[in-house]
Amino acid sequence: xSVLTQPPSASGTPGQKITISCSGSSSNIGSNYVxxxxxxxxxxxxxxxxxxxxxxxxVPDRFSGSKSGTSASLAISGLRSEDEAxxxxxxxxxxxxxxxxxxxxxxxxx
Amino acid sequence: QVQLVExxxxxxxxxGSLRLSCAASGFTFSDYYMSWIRQTPGKGLEWVSxxxxxxxxxxYADSVKGRFTISRDNAKNSLYLQMNSLRAEDTAVYYxxxxxxxxxxxxxxxxxxxxxxS
Numbered sequence: 001x002s003v004l005t006q007p008p009s010a011s012g013t014p015g016q017k018i019t020i021s022c023s024g025s026s027s028n029i030g031s032n033y034v035x036x037x038x039x040x041x042x043x044x045x046x047x048x049x050x051x052x053x054x055x056x057x058x059v060p061d062r063f064s065g066s067k068s069g070t071s072a073s074l075a076i077s078g079l080r081s082e083d084e085a086x087x088x089x090x091x092x093x094x095x096x097x098x099x100x101x102x103x104x105x106x107x108x109x110x
Numbered sequence: 111q112v113q114l115v116e117x118x119x120x121x122x123x124x125x126g127s128l129r130l131s132c133a134a135s136g137f138t139f140s141d142y143y144m145s146w147i148r149q150t151p152g153k154g155l156e157w158v159s160x161x162x163x164x165x166x167x168x169x170y171a172d173s174v175k176g177r178f179t180i181s182r183d184n185a186k187n188s189l190y191l192q193m194n195s196l197r198a199e200d201t202a203v204y205y206x207x208x209x210x211x212x213x214x215x216x217x218x219x220x221x222x223x224x225x226x227x228s
Contacts, residue, residue: 032212043220044205044218044219044220050216051211088155097169098169098213099215101154
């Protein structure tokens with residue numbers, strides 16, 4: 001099964017703003033919500049952004065999401081060392097009748 | 111607080127079977143769809159299956175259709191995944207997750223490792 005397309009890696013320095021892209025198609029991102037998950041080393045994924053741009057209450061406002069057409073982006077401002085993690089986008093896929101995940105982006109804070 | 115705890119993983123030979131369990135607490139289990147997601151070592155995430163709140167609707171990824179069966183017992187606040195005819199490519203950490211809205215997986219368990227090897 002196909003995946004949503006993300007860059008495999010991203011990096012930034014403390015305090016910087018970075019963005020991670022996620023590209024899909026009309027059957028997933030183009031017609032359904034996009035969610036983002038953060039996976040710290042050795043832990044389970046955690047919901048970071050839901051319904052394109054909504055943050056769970058415990059997620060800092062340094063994290064934001066957006067969507068346009070069949071693409072979405074996650075932005076992290078004021079980068080911190082503890083943001084080093086893998087980030088996955090995901091969205092419901094109408095053809096799959098289930099959620100489809102991106103391949104993940106490993107964020108390194110230099 | 112919401113808690114999901116998986117169990118049942120282990121080492122199994124190709125062609126063998128395994129049953130995973132997920133014990134839920136801290137929320138009204140019978141109100142939510144639930145999903146199984148797996149992650150191969152060093153790789154990304156793959157949705158495996160999900161089940162409606164009442165258990166009547168079940169969906170599977172093509173890669174496991176016909177081999178895996180998802181089920182739930184709302185009286186026991188538990189989710190299950192029966193895995194038959196296991197293959198090496200099924201080796202992964204298996205997570206259960208709460209699914210309030212079409213793949214919006216808001217809580218995940220800690221995962222259980224399934225290794226298929228002779």
